Amino acid sequence: MTETILSVRDLTVTFDTRRGPLTAIDRVSFDIGRGEILGVVGESGAGKSVTGSAVIGLIDRPGRISGGEIRLRGERIDTLSPEAMRRVRGKRIGMIFQDPLTSLDPLFRVGDQIVETLRAHTELSARTARTRAIDLLAEVGIPAPERRIDGYPHEFSGGMRQRVVIALALAAEPELIIADEPTTALDVSVQAQIITLLKRLCREHGTAVMLVTHDMGVIAEAADRVAVMYAGRVAEIGPVAAVIAKPHHPYAVGLMGAIPTLSQEADRLSQIPGSMPRLTAIPQGCAFNPRCPKVFSRCRVERPEPILVGASRVACHLYDVTEKAA
Amino acid sequence: MSAYVEVTDLRRLFDVSKPWLNRVIEREPRRFLTAVDRVGFSIAKGETFAIVGESGSGKSTVARMVVGLLPPSAGEVRITGISMTDPREAAARRRLRSRIQMIFQDPYASMNPRWRVGKIIAEPIRAFNLIQGEGAIRARVGELLGLVGLHPDDSKKYPHEFSGGQRQRVAIARALASQAEFLVGDEPTSALDVSVQAQILNLMRDLQDRLGLTYLFISHNLAVVRHMATRVGVMYLGRLVEVAAARDLFARPRHPYTRMLLDAVPDLAHVGRARVPVSGEIPNPIDPPPGCTFNPRCPLANDRCRAEVPPLLDGVACHAVQEGRA
Numbered sequence: 328m329t330e331t332i333l334s335v336r337d338l339t340v341t342f343d344t345r346r347g348p349l350t351a352i353d354r355v356s357f358d359i360g361r362g363e364i365l366g367v368v369g370e371s372g373a374g375k376s377v378t379g380s381a382v383i384g385l386i387d388r389p390g391r392i393s394g395g396e397i398r399l400r401g402e403r404i405d406t407l408s409p410e411a412m413r414r415v416r417g418k419r420i421g422m423i424f425q426d427p428l429t430s431l432d433p434l435f436r437v438g439d440q441i442v443e444t445l446r447a448h449t450e451l452s453a454r455t456a457r458t459r460a461i462d463l464l465a466e467v468g469i470p471a472p473e474r475r476i477d478g479y480p481h482e483f484s485g486g487m488r489q490r491v492v493i494a495l496a497l498a499a500e501p502e503l504i505i506a507d508e509p510t511t512a513l514d515v516s517v518q519a520q521i522i523t524l525l526k527r528l529c530r531e532h533g534t535a536v537m538l539v540t541h542d543m544g545v546i547a548e549a550a551d552r553v554a555v556m557y558a559g560r561v562a563e564i565g566p567v568a569a570v571i572a573k574p575h576h577p578y579a580v581g582l583m584g585a586i587p588t589l590s591q592e593a594d595r596l597s598q599i600p601g602s603m604p605r606l607t608a609i610p611q612g613c614a615f616n617p618r619c620p621k622v623f624s625r626c627r628v629e630r631p632e633p634i635l636v637g638a639s640r641v642a643c644h645l646y647d648v649t650e651k652a653a
Numbered sequence: 654m655s656a657y658v659e660v661t662d663l664r665r666l667f668d669v670s671k672p673w674l675n676r677v678i679e680r681e682p683r684r685f686l687t688a689v690d691r692v693g694f695s696i697a698k699g700e701t702f703a704i705v706g707e708s709g710s711g712k713s714t715v716a717r718m719v720v721g722l723l724p725p726s727a728g729e730v731r732i733t734g735i736s737m738t739d740p741r742e743a744a745a746r747r748r749l750r751s752r753i754q755m756i757f758q759d760p761y762a763s764m765n766p767r768w769r770v771g772k773i774i775a776e777p778i779r780a781f782n783l784i785q786g787e788g789a790i791r792a793r794v795g796e797l798l799g800l801v802g803l804h805p806d807d808s809k810k811y812p813h814e815f816s817g818g819q820r821q822r823v824a825i826a827r828a829l830a831s832q833a834e835f836l837v838g839d840e841p842t843s844a845l846d847v848s849v850q851a852q853i854l855n856l857m858r859d860l861q862d863r864l865g866l867t868y869l870f871i872s873h874n875l876a877v878v879r880h881m882a883t884r885v886g887v888m889y890l891g892r893l894v895e896v897a898a899a900r901d902l903f904a905r906p907r908h909p910y911t912r913m914l915l916d917a918v919p920d921l922a923h924v925g926r927a928r929v930p931v932s933g934e935i936p937n938p939i940d941p942p943p944g945c946t947f948n949p950r951c952p953l954a955n956d957r958c959r960a961e962v963p964p965l966l967d968g969v970a971c972h973a974v975q976e977g978r979a
């Protein structure tokens with residue numbers, strides 16, 4: 328195993344509301360190694376974006392991290408002061424969001440924004456920072472970077488803007504990048520370009536990437552490992568090939584069967600009855616039990632802990648050996 | 654088999670000129686954006702014709718013109734032989750109207766939030782005066798709710814009480830309420846999670862089998878189109894570049910754009926795939942390239958492609974294919 332960059336253990340995020348605390352993330356654990364892309368996939372409300380926000384310390388009130396720990400290269404970052412965390416963000420953890428326009432200030436030239444980031448986190452002089460910004464723009468595939476550096480965000484197309492955001496995220500050479508639906512707003516042909524770019528940069532720089540998306544196709548192409556989330560919990564985590572070809576958790580099985588693919592023609596898609604529970608009504612035991620085709624009595628009372636099945640870790644009582652023996 | 658829907662030489666321009674005063678002061682002429690340019694296709698009864706394309710390709714504009722929500726600038730739409738534009742056929746068109754319905758991407762935006770679902774579904778029945786008597790209408794609404802997999806008691810709820818997938822079921826029930834036989838779906842599942850999307854796609858296919866519906870299905874998602882369509886039209890910058898039976902299109906794409914699009918889609922079968930993505934993005938439709946609009950991104954483009962618009966011949970609009978260069 329390569330060096331672990333990010334280690335999340337039993338992370339729990341609670342939102343305090345008038346009707347009492349709601350648990351959005353419930354004891355989530357995973358690691359990301361150097362140069363590795365971990366895909367975090369799930370349907371809306373699964374808690375994948377909140378997990379990303381928790382790692383970069385951007386959970387807004389009334390939400391708070393109420394349990395577990397987050398370590399970046401062994402150093403705890405969930406307990407840092409807001410000021411210390413602000414220095415980690417951008418410097419050690421880069422961010423890419425779905426809508427590049429929200430990450431870019433429309434009133435500043437893109438070059439100035441990259442230079443600002445570089446100067447805030449490194450010792451570079453104004454002149455070298457500008458040269459470095461041009462290099463970064465070239466690296467993310469922006470044509471004529473020495474000219475485009477003086478353009479404003481609105482002068483760039485959607486795909487080019489997302490490239491600028493990636494350049495911005497990479498500026499301070501972070502150890503970890505959190506990419507939250509980075510290609511969702513883009514057309515497929517541009518999406519393919521951005522995925523390829525992200526994969527190449529991650530490999531070249533040895534950056535760990537947490538890729539949050541709802542698109543299993545993107546995960547299949549980009550990620551090394553994948554965590555399937557459901558109702559704030561990790562249902563299954565393992566190597567991408569294993570989880571896609573042979574998922575174990577009944578939710579993951581249903582999810583893979585529900586995705587129409589280009590490669591094979593299916594007469595009917597497998598469908599999971601019902602929908603994701605609301606945070607106010609997460610079922611007891613396994614959160615998936617009311618929709619699960621293989622549910623049995625234990626699932627309704629006891630929450631399954633992750634069990635090693637092949638190369639994956641699966642939170643499902645079906646794979647508990649003691650259960651089979653009994 | 655005679656065509657159920659016949660679309661010929663459909664064109665739509667949008668006036669994107671600056672306000673009159675600006676034009677006078679800045680001495681600028683009026684400017685038009687050609688959203689749809691000479692599009693023609695036919696749909697047989699009981700068939701699913703899908704139009705696929707990236708954003709800005711004009712696919713939604715075509716859908717709106719087919720159902721009569723938007724008057725075409727030129728060309729004609731005939732449904733069961735009745736023209737959707739000719740004023741002399743207004744009476745026949747009025748009788749036809751109830752049989753054509755549209756399903757939108759965001760079902761919530763297409764429903765009155767202050768109306769109970771029962772009233773929403775009954776609206777077309779009342780508008781077209783299809784059933785007399787409150788009891789009979791209520792019975793029909795209950796039957797429609799059952800048809801789309803909801804409970805007759807759901808008619809007492811408001812739209813906000815449903816999940817996204819259930820709301821889309823309500824939208825389908827409303828579309829069927831007027832005894833529609835032709836449904837136009839504009840990205841009907843794009844706002845839904847994959848497991849819910851599978852439910853809606855399966856439902857649409859079941860209803861088609863049971864009621865003999867004809868679908869025009871608009872989507873940017875090629876995998877969904879492959880799953881739903883019997884025939885597919887691919888649009889790029891307002892023009893239809895390829896029309897083929899779904900099976901042929903996905904097995905043997907002919908137009909360079911179709912090939913590029915199919916290659917760009919991330920798919921579950923492509924775990925860890927490395928590839929060379931196509932460069933470039935869709936040009937600005939206000940100022941499209943001359944000749945074939947795909948020529949700046951096309952690997953096969955030559956001088957003829959840059960000068961001359963290729964006609965749609967034998968299902969594909971491409972000089973390279975017609976000259977045997979592809």
